[in-house]
Amino acid sequence: MLKLTKKADYGLMALKYLAEHPETAALSAKDIxxxxxxxxxxxxxxxxxxxxAGLLRSxxxxxxxxxxxxxxxxxxxxxxxxAIDGPFFITSCTKGSKSCELTPSCTIKEPLARVNETIAGVLKSISIQDLTEQEHPAGHAQEASRLIFLTL
Amino acid sequence: MLKLTKKADYGLMALKYLAEHPETAALSAKDIxxxxxxxxxxxxxxxxxxxxAGLLRSxxxxxxxxxxxxxxxxxxxxxxxxAIDGPFFITSCTKGSKSCELTPSCTIKEPLARVNETIAGVLKSISIQDLTEQEHPAGHAQEASRLIFLTL
DNA sequence: GCAATATCCGACTGGTTCAGTCCGCGTTTA
DNA sequence: TAAACGCGGACTGAACCAGTCGGATATTGC
Structure with missing residues (x-):
């Protein structure tokens, strides 16, 4: 559970590959x-x-x-x-779904929604550029996650 | 994508319910x-x-x-x-899987593994107790996520 | 103009996972 | 002994994912 689809994986890999080859005007899907x-x-x-989604030019x-x-x-x-997998929510029922309004059950959703935002925030803080810097040189991502661990 | 299974949802709800009824010696599955x-x-x-998994006594x-x-x-x-969904990994191929060793493709995995740890860290920082305090009173979880956003 | 190379897009299939059900068994208590 | 309860395997239908096929359109080089 909680894993990316292969499509999303492939998408990240492809973007990383494009970022690593800025000299070429365009790379075909087959090349990548x-x-x-x-x-x-x-x-x-x-x-x-x-x-x-506007992330690439074809x-x-x-x-x-x-x-x-x-x-x-x-x-x-x-x-x-x-762009690939659509909006994601940790909670299985999004706001507005009927299944939850009938039973006033989901008092859990509020804390989990906060977790959801946190995860989204982490993913938003990581750029394609960060993916290309596979080595440690103190990229955004690494600094951020280190700080997070200190605060928890 | 990236959503909890309903089972995990139900599990959290059940534990929360048990936490809210500490006076009763035991609650049956049907009660909950x-x-x-x-x-x-x-x-x-x-x-x-x-x-x-050792979280409950029956x-x-x-x-x-x-x-x-x-x-x-x-x-x-x-x-x-x-306990419910098993170990989760954001990366679709875990370490040791063959599909990734053949192609030395997945240079992406390292940064994503870090994201994975971050998410796990957030979830580890949230207790069942936190779920019962649905109102704002500055629980662990809320403080943590606020700090995270400041650092990103 | 023609052919090769591309993107584009819908439809389809096989496999896996998820949610939920059914049923029989062991255990405890009234 | 019977009712209430936990335990656990087997099963089904539905949904989703990964991957394929086939065809239409756009651009370039010869």
């Missing part, structure tokens, strides 16, 4: 898929979703492909996941 | 299920899992049922979720 050994057609659909035709629409530092992991 | 309007047989299985026979095996403050949401 081959680099990681993932199904090309599946990745293609994912990249289409990311394009529709270009059809020969030598076409995809490129980041913003700087890698300006794209958060949260945006990627959200 | 009726209180929240959830399927009794399903809840029963969940409570059994929590018992096996007592068979008439007037039997379940009771917390520790103080509500000493039981974390993480333990409950872990």
């Amino acid at each position: 898929a081959d680099a990681y050994g993932i199904p090309a057609q599946l990745l293609a659909k994912i990249l289409q979703q990311l394009t529709k 270009h059809a035709g020969m030598n076409g492909g995809y490129a980041l629409s913003r700087e890698a530092r300006e794209i958060s992991a949260y945006e990627v996941i959200h | 299920a009726d209180a929240y309007g959830i399927p009794a047989q399903l809840l029963a299985k969940i409570l059994q899992q929590l018992t096996k 007592h068979a026979g008439m007037n039997g049922g379940y009771a917390l095996s520790r103080e509500a403050r000493e039981i974390s949401a993480y333990e409950v979720i872990h």
